[in-house]
Amino acid sequence: MAHVVVLGGGFGGLAAIHTLQALAGDDLDITLVDRGDRFFMGFAKLWDLGGIRPLDEGSAPLSRLSQRGVNVVRADITAIDAEARSVETSAGVLEADALLVALGAPSNSAHVDLLRAPGAHDLYDAASLRAIHGALGSMEAGRVLVALLGAPFKCPPAPFEAVLIVDEVLRRRGVRERVHIAISTFQPMTLPVAGKDASEFVARQLGDHGVELLSGRKVAGVDAGGDTRFVRFEDGSTAEYDLLLGVPAASPPAVVKDSALAGAHGWIEPDRRTLRTSFDRVYAVGDCTQVPTANAQLPKAGVFAAAQGEVAAANIAADLGVGSGATFDGHGYCFLELPGRRVAFVEGNFFAEPAPDVQLSEADDSxxxxxxxxxxxxxAAWLA
Ligand SMILES: Cc1cc2nc3c(=O)[nH]c(=O)nc-3n(C[C@H](O)[C@H](O)[C@H](O)COP(=O)(O)OP(=O)(O)OC[C@H]3O[C@@H](n4cnc5c(N)ncnc54)[C@H](O)[C@@H]3O)c2cc1C
Structure with missing residues (x-):
């Protein structure tokens, strides 16, 4: 029986396993390797932050896949030999007839170090949630700064969603009037991926909630040693903070960077339509890849990772003699969640030429x- 090894049990890996099983049923032997034991969606962290729902309630154990016949290996992946389709893990070596790399993207380590400063937290790290809740829950007055530290970062709308959540939490506590809230971005507008109109819409939302927008400001450092804590920007300006919520850039996983799969910048650069790498029967999807669009890169978002995972799985099945494969056409969407449980979609054809054809929909409760x-x-489909 052909053996498919899936590296990473996030959006891309889980969507791929679901598709592989739907297409090839019991004809495939599937192994999933992940160092973690649970899956949850990135936005569940923000629902936790906003008090909509605790993180635990939106997460499910990867071990449930064992009941569906998947061999789930909880281990660190330490080396990938793409030529041989062989993987070294802390639990031993695995050989595959087809390999899917869906390892996500860890935070840039220099940015994580920056966020060890007093009063600073990594907004994207689930482990920081408790401390952020504590800081927002005890703040009576002062300054909150949400700072985007560099590109690429996951889910472009998420930092703007987060700063509006901070506003909401402080309003609920009745202290909002005494807290100055700002968000800084190194980009010239809020959501370049969605274009000028959508960026202006987001900027208006910030303005309506009294959030200061500092655009075109690249963080150069954090100074928190003295009485005043502040962020220094490359243009020489500064922003004081009592609470700093930083958004680190994503970086390629070390095990990918050290493999022959890595392109010039350390990311895997598969064919953007088939998700095939240059190695036979080796595919890559999601945040660990760099996928070009006409003017930038496909956003790092779970919705895209899952869509790519389904396509890669169909092509793996086809390589192994089942079905005729699939292609990813670049259509997709990101959620932009606004206060009052309203969501807008940043939606369209991200592969359109000469520029992505992406629009922002109305925000509403539907x-x-x-x-x-x-x-x-x-x-339910992936892990029930
Ligand atoms: C706050 C926040 C909000 C977000 N909101 C949204 C949203 O609304 N919509 C959206 O589409 N996306 C959103 N995202 C982005 C989304 O979470 C990611 O883009 C998505 O998780 C990428 O999927 P992936 O399969 O590529 O990687 P991941 O889901 O990160 O999965 C990678 C897996 O690989 C495992 N792994 C990595 N390295 C190793 C190793 N060496 N050994 C063993 N296992 C390893 C990890 O444990 C992990 O389980 C958000 C992200 C954040 C942080």
Whole structure:
């Protein structure tokens, strides 16, 4: 029986396993390797932050896949030999007839170090949530700064969603009038991926909630040694903070960077339509890849990782003699969640030429329900 090894049990890996099983049923031997034991969607962290729902309630154990015949290996992946389709893990070596790399993207380590400063937290790290809740829960007055530290970063709308959540939490506590809230971005506008109109829409939302927008500001450092804590920007300006919530850039996983799969910048650069790498029967999807669009790169978002995972799985099945394969056409969407449980979609054809054809939809509660359904349906299909 052909053996498919899936590296990473996140959006891309889980969507791929689901598709592989749907297409090839019991004809494939599937192994999933992940160092973690649970899956949850990135936006579940922000629902936890905003008090909508605790993180645990939106997560499910990867071990459930064992009941569906998947061999689940909880281990660190330490080396990938793409030529041989062989993987070294802390639990031993695995040989595959087809390999899917879906290892996500860890935070840039220099940015993580920067966020060890007093009063600073990594907004994207689930392990920081408790401390952020504590800081927001005890703040009576002062300054909150959400700072985007560099590109690429995951889920372009998420930092703007987060700063509006901070606003909401402080309003609920009745202290908002005494807290100055700002968000800084190194980019010239809020959401370049969605274009000027969508960026202006987001900027207006920030303005309506009294959030200061500092655009075109690249963080150069954090000075928190003295009485005043502040962030220094490359243009020489500074922003004081009492609470700093930083968004680190994503970086390629070390095990990918050290393998022959890595392109010039350390990311895997598969064919953007088939997700095939240059190695026979080796595929890569999701955040660990760099996929070009006409003017930038495909956003690092779970929705895209999952869509790519389904396509890669169909092509793996086809390589192994089942079905005729599939292609990813670049259509997709990101959620933009606004206060009051309203969601807008940043949606369109990200592969369109001469520029992505991406629009921002209206924000409403029916799209919030679609976002909830997206999570519920995927968790049920992938891990129930
Ligand atoms: C706050 C926040 C909000 C977000 N909101 C959204 C949203 O609304 N919509 C959206 O589409 N996306 C959102 N995202 C982005 C989304 O979470 C990621 O883009 C998505 O998880 C990428 O999927 P992936 O399969 O590529 O990688 P991941 O889901 O990160 O999975 C990678 C897996 O590989 C495992 N792994 C990595 N390295 C190793 C190793 N060496 N050994 C063993 N295992 C390893 C990890 O444990 C992990 O389980 C958000 C992200 C954040 C942080």
């Amino acid at each position: 799209r919030f329900a679609r976002k909830q359904a997206y999570e519920r349906e995927r968790l």
